Amino acid sequence: MSASLLILIPLLPLIGFLINGIGFKTIPKGAVGIIGTLAVVASFVISVMTFNDFVASGSQPLVVPLFEWITVGDLRIPFSFQIDQLSLLMLMIITGVGSLIHIYSIGYMHHDEGFGKFFAYLNLFLFFMLLLVLGSNYVIMFIGWEGVGLCSYLLIGFWNKNTNYNNTARKAFIMNRVGDLGFLLGIFTIIATFGSVEYTEVFAQASSFSLEDPVIVTICLFLFIGAMGKSAQIPLYTWLPDAMAGPTPVSALIHAATMVTAGIYMVIRSNVLYSLAPSALEIVGIIGGLTAIFAASIGLLQNDIKKVLAYSTVSQLGYMFMGLGAMAYSASMFHVITHAFFKALLFLGAGSVIHAMSDEQDIRNMGGLRKKLPITFITFLIATIAIAGIPPFAGFFSKDEILAHVFEHNKLLWVIGVIGSLMTSFYMFRLLFLTFFGNFRGTHEQEHHLHESPASMTIPLVILAVLSAVGGFIGVPEALHGSHHLAEFMSPLYDAARQANPAGFEPTTLSHSEEYLLMGVSVAVALISAVVAYVMYVQKASVPAPDSAEKSGLQRLVYNKYYVDELYDNVFVKSTKTLSNILYSFGEFFIDLFVNAAVRLTSFSAKMLRKTQTGSTGDYVFAMVLGIVAILFWKLLL
Amino acid sequence: MLTLLLILLPIAAGIITLLSGERLAKQVALIGGLASLGLAIFVWQQFDPMAGTQFGFKYAWLAASGISFAAGIDGISLLLVLLTTFLTPLIILSAFKNTYKSTATFYSLILFMESALIGVFTATDAFLFYLFFEAALIPVYFLSAVWGGENRLKVTFKFFIYTIFGSLFMLVALVYLYYQTPGTHSSEITEFYRLQLTPGVQGFIFWAFFIAFAIKMPLFPFHTWQPDTYTESPTPATMLLSGIMLKMGVYGLIRFLLPIVPSGMENWGLMAMILSVIGIIYGSIIAIQQSDMKRLIAYSSFAHVGLMAAGVFSSSLNGLQGALIQMLAHGINVIGLFFIVDIIYSRTKTRYLDQLGGISQTSPHLSVYFMILLLGSVALPLTNGFVGEFLLLSSVFQYDAILGAIAGLTIILGSVYMLRLFQKSMFGPKSKWVEGFQDLTASERAVLLPLIIMVFWIGIYPSTFLKLTEPAVSQLLQLVNN
Secondary structure, three states: OOHHHHHHHHHHHHHHHHHHHHOOOOOOHHHHHHHHHHHHHHHHHHHHHHHHHHHHOOOOOEEEEEEEEEEEOOEEEEEEEEEOHHHHHHHHHHHHHHHHHHHHHHHHOOOOOOHHHHHHHHHHHHHHHHHHHHEOEHHHHHHHHHHHHHHHHHHHOOOOOOHHHHHHHHHHHHHHHHHHHHHHHHHHHHHHHHOOOEHHHHHHHHOOOOOOOHHHHHHHHHHHHHHHHHOOOOOOOOHHHHHHHOOHHHHHHHHHHOHHHHHHHHHHHOHHHHHOOHHHHHHHHHHHHHHHHHHHHHHOOOOEHHHHHHHHHHHHHHHHHHHHHOOOHHHHHHHHHHHHHHHHHHHHHHHHHHHHOOOOOEHHHOOOHHHHOHHHHHHHHHHHHHHHOOOOOHHHHHHHHHHHHHHHHOHHHHHHHHHHHHHHHHHHHHHHHHHHOOOOOOOHHHHHHOOOOOHHHHHHHHHHHHHHHHHHHHHOOHHHOOOOHHHHHHHHHHHHHHHHOHHHHOOOOOOHHHHHHHHHHHHHHHHHHHHHHHHHHHHOOOOOOOOOOOOOHHHHHHHOHHHHHHHHHHHHHHHHHHHHHHHHHHHHHHHHHHHHHHHHHHHHHHHHHHHHOOOOHHHHHHHHHHHHHHHHHHHHHO | OHHHHHHHHHHHHHHHHHHOHHHHHHHHHHHHHHHHHHHHHHHHHHOOHHHOOEEEEEEEEEHHHOEEEEEEEOHHHHHHHHHHHHHHHHHHHHOOOOOOOOHHHHHHHHHHHHHHHHHHHHEOEHHHHHHHHHHOHHHHHHHHHHHOOOOHHHHHHHHHHHHHHHHHHHHHHHHHHHHHOOOOOOOEHHHHHHOOOOHHHHHHHHHHHHHHHHHHOOOOOOOOHHHHHHHHOOHHHHHHHHHHHHHHHHHHHHHHHHHHOHHHHHHHHHHHHHHHHHHHHHHHHHHHOOOEHHHHHHHHHHHHHHHHHHHHHOOOHHHHHHHHHHHHHHHHHHHHHHHHHHHHHHHHOOOEHHHOOOHHHHOHHHHHHHHHHHHHHOOOOOOHHHHHHHHHHHHHHHHOHHHHHHHHHHHHHHHHHHHHHHHHHHOOOOOHHHOOOOOOOHHHHHHHHHHHHHHHHHHHOOHHHHHHHHHHHHHHHHHHHO
16 A cells, blocks of 8 residues: 555645635635545545555555654654554545535535635545544544644634624634543543553553553543543533534534544544443443433424534434443444434435525424425435434444443443434434425525525435445344444454453343344334324424423423533633633732832832942942951851 | 854844934844844754754953853754744834834844843853843833833833842842852853752752743743733834743743752742643633733733743653743744734724724735634644643643643633634624724735744644754753752
8 A cells, every 4th residue: 555645635635725725715616616525535535445455455554654743752753644444434434425515515605705715624624534533643633633623613603704603613612622631631641651642552552451450541531531522422512513503514524424423433543441441431331321312302392403413413422422331332433434424414405405495494484395305305314214223224223233232231321322212213203394294384485495406415415315225234233144344344453452351342142032122122212203203293283382482391491402501601601701800800910019019129229229329439438348347247257 | 153143143233223224224124133044044054953052152251250251052042042033033024014213223122132132042151141131121121111002111110120120039049159169160051050059058049040030931920010011012022022032031940940959949849830830820811801912912921931831840851842842832923913913903003802803804814824823822733832732731741640730721721712812803793993904915924924834834843943952951851850
């Protein structure tokens, strides 16, 4: 495999960014879209070639050093890339889904005055995202980690004349930085423990640590704080629903398919460390489970099409962490892949709806769109079935695999997971029915303007729909007489972890009939929810009440997202501002008193000293005599 | 000899500037600044990082007493000389767009300042260091007191007296150390390194140096002169103060405090470290609510310098290397940010965030340059701020995990106040103050472009500078650890 080709994978989007970023005023729109998209498509093609080479040459991991980045004493942080099963899978998702979303954006953003800027940012995002997964050490991962955060900030606040959007963008960046601090402290602990940040060196050394070594547990928990921020887990999740202020393709690419899965990537990448720290994994699983059900419950009552999808993303990420908690690394990766397909599709479909509805996002004002937007409808339907976990669509296989592992590991979490499935299916079908079924509830003007989106937007929808439908077949469980290609492919990633903690990797003890039962439960739950939603929103054609309507206590609580934003605002934001004001007015005043005293003392002694410079010879002689006496005194007596 | 030339060239250029008359003065000054930069780059080419102090010279000054006019360059000095000579021409050029009365005097003072700063960073004799340390104060005092804002006289007087107050402690320490040297006494700094002082004495010397340098940088709680002075001074003076002069304090810690009183460090280092870390958080939190952009950046600078000091007090290789590269990065970023504020102020006549907004709509170039400098300042990886902050925080963390975690809050707080600064000035609806706002002119870009190049150079390939200083830093640390 040629190293120079590998470098092109992140470099091409960077070049795309530079061209469009520097020339966005002069390059015509058509060219901007082509440059931006070509950069990513080419990157995708090279990723596929690299993948084939990798498999053909016996799946040997490869580290490609580029240059010396930071070297201080014994600490070497090279700028180098690592190619293995995990990075290759991520590369394919990022560039593959990325390509589709770029193509879609050509149509979606066509009328926007910031078209060039948009493509530049999108390419820059891909550059950082690719660095994140390609780096061969934690600090390169951190470059990507912070870089995607920056792009997320820029794209959430893309329409920056709007102060609200700017505020949500800022909130996203700051909340991510809370997580980043955890990540950074994790890196520092890694440096202090292993003297290196290179994956190969760290993991090789880690294998000799004993199970539950406090240092390893600490590292895992620090890193997980980073993951909570980037992957929007409790308590650092509130930025993601707000991030929907960005253009919809951004929500699809960054806030659903790729960036937010970085936390899962990080844990799988560090599987040696996590496998040595089951107690840290327990926390990961519990946080994931709580997030899954908590976010799903909020999704039940949201009326903004993108907000529903955003809470759904938070919830699905929770499932992935639940899987990680049960050491089902491959299952979580499986869900990362299928989720990338169907969630990107849902967002792009929502974008198509919003596009048709003249920027309307409230599903209470939609309805009956399936006639006017047939392609959007069919593809959205496929994605809904996929996320609800109904076989044989993609989401069924991946979610079921996670739940099976969780069942073996912790029954209570499994119950939480199943309740989450119930809610997922309900809010998704509610969304589908309210949007595409019944009668149109918008204005006449909107109705007049309704249209199916152009081909540049529907083609990506169709491709993603196909993937959402058949994507699950890369991991069919043995119980269904399939073979799990993905798990086999990823298996070498855990060789070191398997040696360090063999118990964690024992094959399932579930019998086939037990597995069928588990599958049956989750499918039944999903179907029941779908039927209930059908009865409520299609047969009875009920529409969620307007915001002004009275709500019961519980409804109000859920509708207002449990008031978590308000809580954070009061506890963190307002108190920091108050502290800032207090320190500025009182702290500074108080300290200044001492400074002023020192200044007065100095000026005063200067004045005194000046008085000694009288110019009179008599005074000087007197001073001299005094001095001599003093010296004599000192010499004789001491 | 080259060192002497480095010190004298700006003085000569300053005198020529004075004589060249009001019309030509700024061009002459710029040429003088560029000539110094050229010379510094030449020295850099000749420099061998492994060869210790180079290009030295030594003239007997007070021959009988062993005090001499001696200077030379090692890796640490060279880095700061490069910083000084790189920033000075940019500071000169940044002033072009404003008209200052008595132009010739104004620009010549900047050059005199440059000379004194180079003197501080290269002196190998302690009393010569002291001389330059005080001399540097005079040009900047006049720049601030004559060309500053409304409250300039009161504010600059306080600044002037207070820093002299601090330096007196250092003077006492230096005189004491001088009398401890054997034989006919010597004030060479390396002679001081050889002294065997009792821990009690080291404690006193530690605090004497600490106060002097802490006031200069400034560190908490010696800082209250700084926001006022930065705000009231004309921007070129603010740039000199924040971009270069505060580095005298950090440099002093590295050159004097660490190697001369190692057991003082052992006993009192933790306390100094705690003060530094308090300063990081204290400054950051205050910056969050500031409305005057200059004052906001002043507090941010105060927070940043606290982290540098904390790295030095960790007396580790990471900490010192981090502090050095951060001095370079901070100088570049802070000058860029003050320049952006100056551009905004000269166009809108206001520095208050509440009155600004929407500038990016008419000035995309300005907002891009601003964003890049801001990213450097909040330490985004691949920009200059990251390398230093990463090394510094890791050194503090290794010194004490809890202090490291507290200091680490700077990455959160920094993004809070910096993004607020950016959003309130650049984004949102256009305010009436920014009507007709012009994007960057060619000469403004000529200032910002070199800064941006350095932001990425240091961020992407810091080895250039890390390698320059590592041998000197390792040598110094050997003294500390013995």
